[in-house]
Amino acid sequence: MPQPAMRVRRTGHPGYSETLPREPESAATARRLTNAALSHWGLEELAEDAALIVSELVANAVHHARRESIRVVVERTAVRTVRVSVADFSPARPVEREAADGDEGGRGLIPVAALAADWGTDERHWGKIVWACLGGCG
Template sequence: MPQPTTRARPTGHPGYSETLPRAPKSAATARRLVRTACAAWGLHGTAESGALVVSELVANAVRHARRQSIRVVVERTAPRTVRVAVADFSRMLPKLCTPKDDEEGGRGLALVAELAADWGTKERPWGKIVWADLEGRV
């Protein structure tokens, strides 16, 4: 199996992206990608929140998506804004819910909403992209 690659895009918003297997272990790679991007941009205060947010987005994609891969994208959309996004091949949109105290899951998007300045989805013919914007300090 080929190793995933990470590269900065030469045009547009500076960003990092990686195609990963739709597997729980991909969350660790996604967290490293977010931390690497935040360090490169000098947005160290955003790195840990971004790592937590991308973990939740990857977990949702692993649980609900189809096919064998997902795509993680980290972009600097403004001087203090980092957007983390996960694309998958499912058209099922995520829903913010309030789980009961004894339920083990269902809190991921609430955590994303709490940590992010904004979040949402972009529907695509092949699936969706779930994104979250994190505000940092320059």
Template sequence: MPRPTTHARPTGHPGYSETLPRVPGSAGLARRLVRAALTAWGMHDLADDAVLVASELVANAVRYARRESIRVVVERITPGTVRVAVADFSRSLPEPCTPSDHDESGRGLVVVMALATNWGTDERRWGKVVWAELEERG
């Protein structure tokens, strides 16, 4: 199993990242990584939302990306803001859609948009990074 890595950030808190296989089971590994990071930072109020965002971003990468791996990154970009990101080797950009009540999928980015204060995609020559930022309230 791949080992997570940590590295210092300007906020003084380490960032956490892990390369995972592009398989559905990686969503569970990503959830554990995100929960561990937010627990280490004492950001318990954001944990459930951040875990759900990570799960949705990984699910999209598993479904639409290419190659065999993805990279999950969790960063504390300000004292009250966390960024959850998933990098993959596809240049295809995510597009939110409006599924019907009967559709069994297609709600991932809608969920991300509802929970995140900001989200986006950073294009890279090798693929993309889809990210979402969550902020502590109050």
């Protein structure tokens, strides 16, 4: 009896995710997760921008969210497109703003907007998901 044909997703593994503590040190773990996914998919050219974006999204969640954890997700939505997202339990939507001289933070969404093909926020009844697409948006 012939074996059924297996369909392999051209985009590779559907995604990588990890629940992390809502603390600044989680940005390093999120960067490692993102780099591992991009390396697996052969998309190393997106790694530098993706690392900065995920760091900023995690920092924003650490600073503004509630509860003790956040969730980082890295998905390959098309052959050359990656979506990085951070879910948290705060309903407050992120806002782009100019940082004042001497501010240590507050620049997060400006570089995200500059580096990402698109970015946004998906509201949920429990909080939100802030996401950014690299390499296009699909």
